[in-house]
Amino acid sequence: MADPQQKIRVLIAKAGLDGHDRGAKVVARALRDAGMEVIYTGLRQTPEMITEAALQEDVQVVGLSILSGAHMTLVPKIQRLLAEKGLENVKLFLGGIIPDEDKPELEKLGVTGIYGPGTSTQLIIKDIQNACQQ
Amino acid sequence: MSAIDPEPVLHGERLAVTRALTQIENNTQKGYQLLEMLFPYTGKAHLIGVTGAPGTGKSTLVNQLAYHYRHHLEARDPPKVAVIAVDPTSPFSGGALLGDRVRMQDLTGDPGVFVRSMASRGSLGGLAGATGNLVQVFDAAGFEIIIIETVGAGQAEVDIASLAHSTIVVEAPGLGDEIQTIKAGILEIADILAVNKADKPGADHTLRALRTMLTLAQPQPEDLDHHGPAMKPGQTDIDEPEKAWVPPVLPITATTGEGIPDLVGELANHASYLKTSGEWKQREQKRLTNELEMLLRDTLRSHWETKISPNTYQDTLDQVINRKITPWKAVELLMGGANL
Numbered sequence: 001m002a003d004p005q006q007k008i009r010v011l012i013a014k015a016g017l018d019g020h021d022r023g024a025k026v027v028a029r030a031l032r033d034a035g036m037e038v039i040y041t042g043l044r045q046t047p048e049m050i051t052e053a054a055l056q057e058d059v060q061v062v063g064l065s066i067l068s069g070a071h072m073t074l075v076p077k078i079q080r081l082l083a084e085k086g087l088e089n090v091k092l093f094l095g096g097i098i099p100d101e102d103k104p105e106l107e108k109l110g111v112t113g114i115y116g117p118g119t120s121t122q123l124i125i126k127d128i129q130n131a132c133q134q
Numbered sequence: 135m136s137a138i139d140p141e142p143v144l145h146g147e148r149l150a151v152t153r154a155l156t157q158i159e160n161n162t163q164k165g166y167q168l169l170e171m172l173f174p175y176t177g178k179a180h181l182i183g184v185t186g187a188p189g190t191g192k193s194t195l196v197n198q199l200a201y202h203y204r205h206h207l208e209a210r211d212p213p214k215v216a217v218i219a220v221d222p223t224s225p226f227s228g229g230a231l232l233g234d235r236v237r238m239q240d241l242t243g244d245p246g247v248f249v250r251s252m253a254s255r256g257s258l259g260g261l262a263g264a265t266g267n268l269v270q271v272f273d274a275a276g277f278e279i280i281i282i283e284t285v286g287a288g289q290a291e292v293d294i295a296s297l298a299h300s301t302i303v304v305e306a307p308g309l310g311d312e313i314q315t316i317k318a319g320i321l322e323i324a325d326i327l328a329v330n331k332a333d334k335p336g337a338d339h340t341l342r343a344l345r346t347m348l349t350l351a352q353p354q355p356e357d358l359d360h361h362g363p364a365m366k367p368g369q370t371d372i373d374e375p376e377k378a379w380v381p382p383v384l385p386i387t388a389t390t391g392e393g394i395p396d397l398v399g400e401l402a403n404h405a406s407y408l409k410t411s412g413e414w415k416q417r418e419q420k421r422l423t424n425e426l427e428m429l430l431r432d433t434l435r436s437h438w439e440t441k442i443s444p445n446t447y448q449d450t451l452d453q454v455i456n457r458k459i460t461p462w463k464a465v466e467l468l469m470g471g472a473n474l
Contacts, residue, residue, distance in 0.1 A: 006160050007228070007253070032229035037253045042236035049242045053235060056249055058152040086149045 008036040008132050009059040013050045014043045015066055015074045023095060023117075024065040030121035031063075031128070047074060051081040054090055060132050066096040071106070079109055091131045093124070138164055140171040146214070146275045148248065154271050155250055159264045169267060172274035177418065179273040179280045180405055183298030185260060185320065188286025190306040191330040193219065193237035194388040196283050200247055201240045202394050203279050213278035214246045218269065220262055222285045223253040230254070234283060248277065259293030260284035263432075266297055266425050287320055295323035296424045299417055300404045302326045302397070305344065307336035315347035324381045326400050332385035332393065344383045379407050442468060 012028045014021050021043055028038045039057050041050065054062050062082075066074060071094065082090050091112040098106070098114050106114060113127045138157065142150035154172075157165035182199075184192050200215045207213075219234035230253035241247045254262045261284055272280050284294050295301050303324035315321060321344075329340050382400050386393035408414035450467055453459045459467070 007255075028231060032224065032231045033227045035228040037223075037230045037232060037251075039232045039251050040236060042239065049239075052242055053249075055148055055152055057232075057251055058156045 008061065008128065009039065009057060010036050010061040010063055010128065011039045011041065011050070011054050011057055011059045012063045012065070013041045013045050013053070015045050015047065015050060015064055015078070016068050016070045017044060018066065018068040018070075019043055020067055021065065023067075024063075027063060027065070027095060027121060027124060030125060034125040034129075036128070047077040047081055050078060051085055051087070054082065054087055055085050059090065061091045061093060061128055063093045063095065066094065066098070069097070071096070071098055072102060075106055075111060076109055091128075093128065095119070095124075138168045140168060140274075143168070143172060143271065143275055144175060146277075148245075151248065151271065151275050152250075155268055158267045158271060159252065159262075161264065165267075169270060172270060175274040176270045177273065179269075179278055180300070180401075181269060181298045182279065182281045182401060183284065183294035183301040184281060184304060185284040185287045185291070185294050185301065185323075186304030186328075186330075187288065187306075187309060190286075190304045190309075191388045192283050192286075192304050193234040195302075195304055195328065195330060195386065195394075196234075196281050197238040197240055198388050198391050198394045199397065200238070200279075200281060202391070202398050204241075204244055204246055206395065207398075212246060214276055215241075215248075215279045215281065216272035216275075216277035217241070217247070217249040217281045217283065218252055218265060218272075219249065219283040220252045220254055220260070220265060220285050223255045225256075248272070254285055257293075258291070260287045260291030261293045261297065263428070266421070269297065289317060289319040292320060292323050296417075296421055299408060299414065300325045300401055302328050302401075304328050304330050305340060306331045307334050307340045309340070315343050316350065321347065325379065325404050326397065327381050327383045328386045328393075328397060329383065330386045330388050333387045333390075337385060341383055341385055348380060348383065379404065379411075438469075 010031055012024050014024055028040050031038045039053065039059065041053055050062065050064070062078070064075070064078070075092070075094065079092065082088060092110065093113045093115070094106065094111050095115045098116060103114055112131050113124070115124055138154065143154045154165070154168055158169060184196055186192050196217055196219070200217055203215050204212045217238065219232070221230055221232045221234060223230045232251035232253060234251055235249060238249055241249060250268065252262045252265060252268065257263050261282070265282065269280055269282065282294060282298060284291060301323050303320055303326075305327060306329070321327075327344050329337055329344065331337065384393055384396050384400065386397060408417065447468065450464045454461055454464050
């Protein structure tokens with residue numbers, strides 16, 4: 001049972017060598033306007049930095065923006081570090097350029113949602129809200 | 135509903151600490167029970183407040199300050215440092231964008247540092263309602279230095295002064311003329327004034343204006359003699375000038391770390407001043423008094439809410455909106471109807 005004062009806390013992170021954060025900022029802003037508390041980490045984060053921030057901020061959701069093509073390396077590493085820190089309940093969402101053929105593998109790794117260019121922010125908001133109610 | 139075990143929190147285990155912070159921030163019953171158990175272990179940390187207008191460089195300065203405590207203190211083990219960074223909650227959506235971590239990248243990967251972002255959740259004084267309670271958790275978990283960064287403050291967000299032992303007010307060049315420096319409010323709460331972006335043009339002017347302001351507040355003997363003893367105000371500070379704390383004004387360039395060692399030195403001076411003058415105790419008492427009063431207010435309100443039906447409240451409110459009764463009359467009716 002969720003406490004009435006419980007807010008959905010989301011970490012929005014840009015992983016790896018990838019300097020383009022327009023999409024991440026648009027999503028962060030949309031989630032803010034949907035009443036969530038969004039922690040933005042800035043650019044060029046390592047998996048260690050992202051998972052440590054997720055721990056310190058005690059977020060329910062991590063939203064990763066990856067446009068560099070490194071998702072098949074970064075996502076497993078982040079999932080493993082989250083589990084090591086006792087954060088296996090944190091839901092991972094992925095946005096950016098993710099080829100369709102990688103999606104089944106990523107979903108098997110436990111990624112909750114994957115969003116490409118042109119996704120409506122309303123859809124992302126709804127999916128996050130649903131994932132946090134479970 | 136089982137209570138949370140306080141032991142891992144007291145040992146500073148990070149997962150336990152972060153979960154404790156969440157429970158307490160959300161004002162849950164479990165959170166209160168935990169605070170109850172942690173409270174006897176608090177009161178050891180040096181609480182440092184950092185406040186100032188948006189964009190003056192508070193987060194960058196906090197980053198440097200925490201880094202200095204961790205890496206550049208000589209002749210002792212570095213203290214564990216906690217940072218609580220507060221950013222505003224939207225009054226429209228209830229959401230918040232917490233972006234202070236962006237400036238604190240130097241602190242990641244250090245197990246002796248814990249950075250927690252907080253949304254203000256409707257509080258107006260520059261902090262969140264639960265900030266004081268989060269401080270207790272860090273204090274009990276063995277963090278010796280706790281840095282609290284307020285929301286970008288305007289002129290009157292001065293709650294930090296009653297929470298922190300030492301308050302740093304961050305100024306930057308180009309934010310107004312000398313008249314700004316003699317207004318009441320945020321400058322009055324400074325224990326230390328940091329003029330950030332000291333490498334920018336106009337920094338000298340800002341430094342001078344702030345130092346002048348301080349000499350107006352703390353007249354020097356030679357200033358008084360100038361017009362004879364009739365000018366002497368009845369301030370006790372003047373009678374014992376060696377005992378009063380005069381806030382130092384320090385030039386800082388937070389992006390490079392220039393001036394940070396001086397700032398840390400002044401923080402140590404301020405802490406020992408507070409202890410020798412007895413003010414440390416006074417501030418602690420004031421802080422706990424404030425907390426008790428806030429809690430009382432909240433508790434009275436929720437107690438009152440259980441006594442009054444939502445319909446009665448709505449009816450009374452409608453009457454006020456329709457200009458049938460005044461807000462004062464409405465309060466009288468609602469308080470009377472509650473049978474407190």
